[in-house]
Amino acid sequence: MLIRIRSKDGNFRHELDPDADASVLLQKNQILENASNIDQDTVTISNQPRGGETKLSSLKGRTLKKLGLKHGDLIFVQYKEKSSGSSAAPPSSSKTTPSTVPDAAHRPWELVQEDPVDIYWRSRDGKIPRQRDPQFCKHGPKGMCDYCMPLEPYDAAYHSEHRIKHLSYHAYLQKVTPKSSVAAQFIPPLNPLDYRVKTPCPTGNHPSWPLGICTSCQPSAITLQSQPFRMVDHLEIASTDVIDRFLQAWRRTGMQRFGWMIGRYEPYDKVPMGVKAVVEAIHEPPQEGELDGLTLGLPWEDEPRIRNLASQCSTPMTIVGYIFTDLDPREEDRTKNVYKRHPGSFLMSSLEAIFAATMQSRNPMFSKSSSSGKFSSRLVTAILTGTEDGAIDVSAYQVSEQATAMVEADMIEASVDPGIVRVKEEDRSANAARYVPDVFFSYKNEYGLEVKKSAKPAFPVEYLMVNVTHGFPQNPVPSFQSTQFLIENRPGLEDQTVERVLSQLSSLGAPDIPDSRHRKPGEAQKVFELAKFLSDWHLVAFLDTTQLLPPDDMKVFMKVATSPTLMSDPSQLDPLFATDGWQTLMTFTREHAPQQVSRSVMDEDIPQDILDQIAAEQAAAEESRPASGIASTATSGAATPGIKTCPHCTFENDATRTDCEVCGLPL
Missing domain, CATH: 3.40.140.10 (Cytidine Deaminase, domain 2)
Known part of the structure; x- marks a missing residue:
């Protein structure tokens, strides 16, 4: 059975055997663990906050059932402390004392590290401000009345007026948390739902499910309702x-x-x-x-x-x-x-x-x-x-x-009808041991009346x-500036390779870009293109699998790639450039770069007049190309009409694009 214990150390809940000796309360109330100088002879219990105290030591030999305790009863515990002596050991702040260990075990919510958004809302009351009502407010500009005082964040009228169907999580917390709760007596208002049979049974009077079940260990009937x-x-x-x-x-x-x-x-x-x-x-x-x-x-x-x-x-x-x-x-x-x-x-x-x-x-x-x-x-x-x-x-x-x-x-299980959920049958076999309580749901019938109906065998999803x-935000400010790098786990469609990364870094001239202290005027565009290329989740996630950059350098890479000022402040790349991992990556990039063939070797057997003619034809073709850079669909040779092949990753793009759909580099 569940017994609640309240003392000046806090509130506690414990599952106890009704046939257990009353002395078990002395171990379960955590007083001995939390106060090392307790006088055990002064520990008293009562069923009310003041009056009716009985020394716990006088109840040894009597069971909890004989004391008249029932499931859910609240017991008030009081005690006195021994006078502190000179031999007491000084407190230590550098070690966790044994007394904090059982306390942490029984108060897991105190050790939780919440998300920053929860920390933010816990520091605010969330009240909804209202302006002074010119019709009903009769006070001055600094006054306040019922017509202009802030509303609670869970105010039903406000939610109905603004068509907000659900309370937010923290507004719901404000609603269910008692206002008088203090740290020493705080009892968490939320208890996660659990529809499973309690094993072993808290009473200990019968074998565990599926061999036995009683009202103490079986879940209650379930009424499905819209979550508020x-x-x-x-x-x-x-x-x-x-x-x-x-x-x-x-x-x-x-x-x-x-x-x-x-x-x-x-x-x-x-x-x-x-x-x-x-x-x-x-x-x-x-x-x-x-x-x-x-x-x-x-x-x-x-x-x-x-x-x-x-x-x-x-x-x-x-x-x-x-x-x-x-x-x-x-x-x-x-x-x-x-x-x-x-x-x-x-x-x-x-x-x-x-x-x-x-x-x-x-x-x-x-x-x-x-x-x-x-x-x-x-x-x-x-x-x-x-x-x-x-x-x-x-x-x-x-x-x-x-x-x-x-x-x-x-x-529950899925149904052939996608809008229907099936309730499973109870199974007492040793393998499944599934207990299914009564499940109901309510709805309004054709007469507008609220009707409760059994959810077995099925109910609406x-x-x-x-x-x-x-x-989507009206003014997007994404953390990752690019989405053009090849995406993981798309075999045959987009294959991520180290060679592809090195080729793209080489095309961007990454090995030749110094840090901000040694940059020359006119390199801003190259730095901008490199910064955008690096700020890509799929690129960073892929490089993390290659082991080209050690873990510490990957941390720097990720912080640089998601820096809010990366695109406006070129110096944000400096911490990445200073890492050994980046220098190693640039070494591989230089080795992977295509070798430039000298003109003297390539053109030594071609007459100069032919070279001049080729140059003139190329210049004429450049002049006839549209100013927007969009390729003409009437191409010559073996090129496919309407297709523009990326020279960096060989992906075939639509001819109307100016940058590659896959790698994002200029075409």
């Missing part, structure tokens, strides 16, 4: 180039693609105490694309390396979600896509919702407001699909905490979804 809050309020793609580059694989092959979104979390000012996920890059793991789906290998072996690399950006990043395509061109017009996801069909399939719940369960959010130190997840699901007019747009979702708990308990808005 959301962990992420908005998904922001730092640049449209990020999405366009991701879509190129589908445009060339017709196969669906999947990618992990790399970015960070920031405050979102459109929602009280809101949080947005900002996506700076999309990293594509190994996968097998198909016309109507894809196969993905999990767990992702490269995830630790990618997370570590992302954390080394000038502003640390992480995996904020994942994105995949679900695109199907129309038969009558292949330039437009089928509008398959809408309220009349489905927005998120049951299979996708279960996958999202699995991913969110594997990526929990650390929170000081949760009894376990973890709560829900901020991982966002983004889907690229066709719109009503046949274009392509992003849809963003999360699944509720109920969805995650049901997947963890192995209670909408009960598990949480909508997330999305968009």
Whole structure:
């Protein structure tokens, strides 16, 4: 049974055996561990804050059940301390004393390191300011009344007026956290949902599930309902180039693609105490694309390396979600896509919702407001699909905490109908040992009445979804300036090689570019092109696998590549140029550069008049070329009309382009 203990050291919860001796309370209340000079003979317990105290030492030999304690009872513990003597050891600040070890074990939320956006919102009250109402406010400009005082961030009227469906996570925290909570008596207001059978049973009166079950260890009935809050309020793609580059694989092959979104979390000012996920890059793991789906290998072996690399950006990043395509061109017009996801069909399939719940369960959010130190997840699901007019747009979702708990308990499965989730049958076999409690969901019938219905055998997937808005910034300032480098895990379509990197660095003249102290006037354009080329997530992620640059130099590379002032301040490249890894890379670049053949050797057998004629023809061709640099489609020889081959990476571009679609270098 669950017994709550309150003392001046804090509040504690413990699962105890009803037949255990009362002396167990002396070990479970953590007093002995937290106060080394306690007088054990003065420890008293009571069922009320003041009065009725009984010495705990006098209750030895009596069980908790005989004392009348029941599941959920609250016990108040008091004690006195011994007088400190001269022989007491002085406190040490350099070592962790044994007393802090059990305290940390029972208070995991105190050891949690939260995301910077959570630290930001915890330092603010989040109140919504209001201007003085000229009609109702009768006070002066410095006064305040009920008509102009700030609103709480969870104010229902404000959310309804501004059509905000969900509370933000921190607004929800403000709502559920008692205002009188202080550090010494703080009890985390959030308890993660768990629909699994408790094993072993807290009572200890029967064998563990599946051999036995009782009301103390079985989960309660579940009523599905719309989650009132959301962990992420908005998904922001730092640049449209990020999405366009991701879509190129589908445009060339017709196969669906999947990618992990790399970015960070920031405050979102459109929602009280809101949080947005900002996506700076999309990293594509190994996968097998198909016309109507894809196969993905999990767990992702490269995830630790990618997370570590992302954390080394000038502003640390992480995996904020994942994105995949679900695109199907129309038969009558292949330039437009089928509008398959809408309220009349489905927005998120049951299979996708279960996958999202699995991913969110594997990526929990650390929170000081949760009894376990973890709560829900901020991982966002983004889907690229066709719109009503046949274009392509992003849809963003999360699944509720109920969805995650049901997947963890192995209670639900996908259905043939994408908009329906099936509830699994109970299984008492030793291999599965699945217990499924009663599951209900409510809806309004044709008469407008609220009706509760059993969710077995199936229920709509909408009960598990949480909508997330999305968009692009009006004035993009992406951390990565380029998206042109070849993308990983696109075999046969884009193959990343060291030779390709060395060739591009050579074309940019990287070995000849000195640091800012030794640069000559007129080299600004070369430095600008090199800086843009280096500021590419896919380039840095690839170089990290080549071991050409040691780990410390890769940290410098990542900070330089994501520096906010990289494109405006050429000196930002200096720390990278000073590393041994860069010098080694430049040595390989010089060795890889094509050897220049001298004119005397190449032209020694060609008469001078022929050379002059060739030069005149070349000059005439240059004069006839359009000023914009767009190549004429009426080319001679074996060149393909409308195609312009990149001299750097040999990729065939459309003739209207002035730079290569793959490597980004001038054509």
